[in-house]
Amino acid sequence: MAFDNILDDVGSFGLYQMVLAMLLVSPRIVMPCHFLLNNFIAAVPPHRCNVNPLDHGGLLGNLSEAQRVAVSIPLKDNGETQACRMFVQPQFQMLENRSDGTGLPSTHCRHGWIYLNDTFSSTLATEWDLVCDWKHLPNTTSTIFFMGVMIGAIVFGVLCDNYGRRRCLLASYIIAMVFGFSSAFANSYTTFAVLRFATGFGLTGIGITSFTLNIEWVNAAHRSSVCVMGSLAWSAGNMLLAAYAYLVNDWRPLIMTVTAPLGLAILTWWWVPESARWLLAHGKAEEAQFYLNKCAEMNKKAKISKFKLEAEFRVETLEKKKSYTYLHLFKTPKLRRLTLVMGVVWYGVAVTYYGISLNIVGFGLSMYLTHFIYAAIEVPAKLLIYVLINKIGRRKCLAGTLILTGTCIVINIFVPKGxxxxxxxxAILGKGLSEASFTTVYLYTTELYPTVIRQNGLGYTSFTSRLGVSVAPLILLLEDAWTLLPQVILAVGAIGFGLVALMLPETLNTRLPETIDDVEKPNSQSPAPTGVLLETRNGT
Known part of the structure; x- marks a missing residue:
């Protein structure tokens, strides 16, 4: 773990690290725009059967549209027009006595639907009539997207640990942009679903790779700062999504709008450095020296010699040449226990966060305003968590935010809808707490896994989290069985997963482990130097 000593010599948190963070802002802004895009492109506006083509021998010809609706479509118990049924024959007595039509023969909509809300000019539901018997398909696109994210996490986890962070970052940029734009031109639901899967596959590479790059270029004192900075970019993108969706109410241009910043990301990639920590862990000292000296030059520090670099960084030759896979996450006792617990916790964090984020109706506010508020509350939540993770530690913050999120959901179960x-x-407080748990678990994971398998670890945990995200839209559909069932599941899960998080070791003020032995050996994760401890206490 001597890399921290090397990094201190060339500048562990200077202009170089700030520029790197800025270069990775635009792709991180894109991610929430796609991850929560379904809130808008899959919205289902109010609708009813289309009765305009009905004629019945000219009997309906002289009726107004409202009268045609009255004689052709039954009512719900609350007096609203039914969305998915129409009378087999016109019921002209309804013009005199508008009853609900209970007991009269009805059938499914024969001539399509009329969409009654002008909030959206076009959504997936209106484009392909994904309503009534097909009403589950708009939400299913979210599950399919996150399945792509899930598979991408596995693939990019392996590739990044074996071929480097930088090249995989470019690949993920290109994949996400090509398939993101392509999905805006899909001519069928099936094609759109396939393209969304591929878009999710590329976006997950951006997430786990950019985050790791930022973390591996700073020392222990500044890991939380970099983590929160990257997380604030997510919140900015989340707030921008509400604005984009409000201004662009057609789903095809909206997808193109939120994908466009990836073009800027590809242009700025040329200035993104490889992780020197990863290069040294894989025996590539000369290339690592090149980037470290670039760092020293920009941070106005003395350049480091190759002799000093090799003398300081003590990683066994066998470790440098070894190729790592996901199996290494389970081969040794401590790492195996860590991996199992982290998988469970990540699943819980994700299913809770997205279970709340994908439910933006029912609070008496417009969906745009609700989404914006949900995103805006993340900012103070992240600033607060930045202070707390440096005061009380990662483990207590992660467990506490999850348990409090579950508590907020429980409270809303009992608060009357009026x-x-x-x-x-x-609900907004719970959303902020759930985002705080996400911010914490990202930082926590990078600190727990050693450099040689850190990307594998993030790939695995991202896989389990995306499994949770894929399940979240399906949990929300359970309200058809019992209105409160989704909230009960999310609340119990959040509290339970928070308790599981208490099984993890604390990483506050410890250096990043470089090898598997650093995790397995007692006391292998030495504390940061005294100066670093003082910097952390001062919040710098």
């Missing part, structure tokens, strides 16, 4: 102001406030 008190929508209170319900909104509690």
């Amino acid at each position: 008190l929508w102001h209170l319900r909104s406030a509690v």
Whole structure:
């Protein structure tokens, strides 16, 4: 773990690290725009059967549209027009006595649907009539997208640890941009679903690779700062999504709008450095020296010689040449226990966060405003968590935010729907806490896994989290069985996963492990130097 000593010599948190963070902002802004895009492109506006083509021998010809609806479509118990049924024959008595039509023969919509809300000019539902018997398909696109994210996490986890962070970052940029734009031109639901899967596959490479790059270029004192900075870029993208969706209410241009910043990301990739920590762990000292000297030059520090580099960084030759796979996450006792627990926790964090984020209706506010508020509350939550993770540690923050998120969901189960102001406030607080848990677990994971398999570790945990994300839209569909069932599942899960997080070791003020032995050997993760401890306590 001598890399931290080398990094201190060339500048562990200077202009070089700040420029790197800025270069990775635009792709991180794109990610939430795609991850939560389904809130808008898959929205289902109010609708009813299309009765305009009906004629019945000219009997309906002299009726207004409202009268045609009255004699052709039954009512719900609450007096609203049914969305998916129409009478087999016109019921002209309804013009005199508008009953709900209970007991009268009805059938499914024969001539398509009329969409009654002008909020959207076009969504997936209106494009391909994904309503009534097909109403599950709009939400299914979200699950398919996150399945791509899940598979991408596995693939990029292996590739990044074996071929480097930088090249995999470029590949993920290109994949996400090509398939993201292509999905805007899909001519069928099946084609769109396949392209969304591929887009998710590319985007996950951006997430796990950019985050690791940032973390591996700073020392222990500044890991939390870099983590929160990257996480704030996510929140910025999340807030921008509400604005984009409000201004662009057609799903095809909206997809192109949120994908466009990846073009800038590809242009700026040429200035993104490889991780010197990864290069040294794989025996590539000359290339590592090149990037370290670039860092020293920009941070106005003395350049490091190859002799000093090789003398300082003590990684066994066998470790340098070894190729790592996901199996190494389970081969040794401590790492195996860590991997199993982290997988469970990541699943819980993701299913809770997205279970809340994908439910942006029912609080008496417009969906755009609700989404924006949900995104905006993440900013103070992240600033607060930045202070807390350096004061009370990662483990307590992760467990505490999950348990409190579950508590907020429980409170809203019992608050009457009429008190929508209170319900909104509690839901927004829960959303902020769930995002705080996500910010914490990202940092926590990079600190727990050693450099030689860190990307494999992030790939594995990202896989389990995306499994949770894929399940989240399906959990929300359970409200058809019992209105409160999704909230009960999310609440119990969040509290339970928070308790599981207490099984993890603390990493506050410890250096990043470089090899598997650093994790397995007692006391292998030595504390940071005293100066680093003082910097952390001062919040710098």
